[in-house]
Amino acid sequence: MNTRANTAVIGAGVIGLLTAWQLRLTGHDVTVIAPSIAQDASYAAAGMLAPISEVQYGQDDLWPIMTASRSEYPQFLSTLSRATSVPTGYRENGTLLIAADRSDRDAVAELAVLQREHGMEVSALTSSTLRRREPGLAPGLSKGWDVPSDHQIDPRQLVAATRAALEADLDPRQFPGAGAPARWNTATVTSVEEAPDEQEAPGQRFILTTDDGAAHPFHSVLLVPGLGYSEIAGLPETCPLELRPIHGDVLRLQVNAAQLMRGESHVLDATVRAKVNGRSVYLVPRADGGLVIGASSREDSLAGTHAGSVQELLTDAVAVLPGVKDMELTEITTRARPGTPDERPFLGELRPGLVVSTGYSRHGILLAPLAARLGAALVKPALLGPASSDPTPELSAEDQQLLSRMRLTRHRD
Known part of the structure; x- marks a missing residue:
């Protein structure tokens, strides 16, 4: 039986693109939907990977996730470099x-x-x-x-490398089980709703409407729209976020x-x-x-x-x-x-298979690998069938502890 998920990533900043890449690595066929690619906050970012230098008073919950994400960068970049020769812009210059x-x-x-x-x-x-x-x-x-130990990466080069990896024909020996090359839809999502009748679109849980009026069915959806979250009607309205x-x-x-x-x-x-x-x-x-x-x-x-x-x-x-x-x-x-009110990002489930990831403020580039991995893991339960009552069954205890430091771990009606 084909269990590959058809997954939409709404938003194409650095975190959206890295999450799309992580989803592809874990077997999803990904469609990235955004009006442009990395032209908002990611385009301006300087790319400092500085969990120490960026420490501020009263942000105890941020330090562990900043440090954890910084430690994931070398492995993330190594994997990315196996998929593409496009340079990532990473420099260990202290x-x-x-x-x-x-x-x-x-x-x-x-x-x-x-x-x-x-x-x-x-x-x-x-x-x-x-x-x-x-x-x-x-x-x-x-x-x-x-x-x-505080280094840097050029976000514009990182975007180019991640986009190349998303579009590459991956060697199945190096990337077993990876999804197909990403598809791109240059549009703005205006609404996300649960599919009204699964018989009309078997296995498609969500219907996304774009600004051209078209409706798009997907198994699962990851919302990474930055400040655009509040402009999306439907299910996101059931969980307003302080952005x-x-x-x-x-x-x-x-x-x-x-x-x-x-x-x-x-x-x-x-x-x-x-x-x-x-x-x-x-x-x-x-x-x-x-x-x-x-x-x-x-x-x-x-x-x-x-x-x-x-x-x-x-x-x-x-x-x-x-x-x-x-x-x-x-x-x-x-x-x-x-x-966000305290600079802690929002990352968690709105519905099984529907995940939101936003509110990264000035730490978005630093937190991108961790946000991508955790976001993709939260989407994963929607892949094979009915989701477990456990909101994070694929996450380790350490990952669940990191997720608990975010401002949203699971939506409650």
């Missing part, structure tokens, strides 16, 4: 925490203490060591700390060749996360000489780029890395991220 002045130093030092108390590897650097490590940094910076747009302005620059000495490819090696006059700024160097600058976070009515945020980002970046002012500014991107 992270430096920088304090610009004395007040910034006290704030970062207190956070470093908290990080070490949770067993995280954070070590203070002397001024001379910091200068040797990154000679391009501004002289007179107050203090620096080394976080060697709000958090806007961020991100700058992309390119190093000028005149700034480099012979043999150099960049003026910065490690990713830098700094405090400058109490404000946060990050600088993420790309292997091709690019530099991503960000950290602005706004909850206002302006969907477009905020001029003051751009000014502050450039001012603070130059205060940390003076060479920024001689680079070419190539792109300014503004996107809204789906925020």
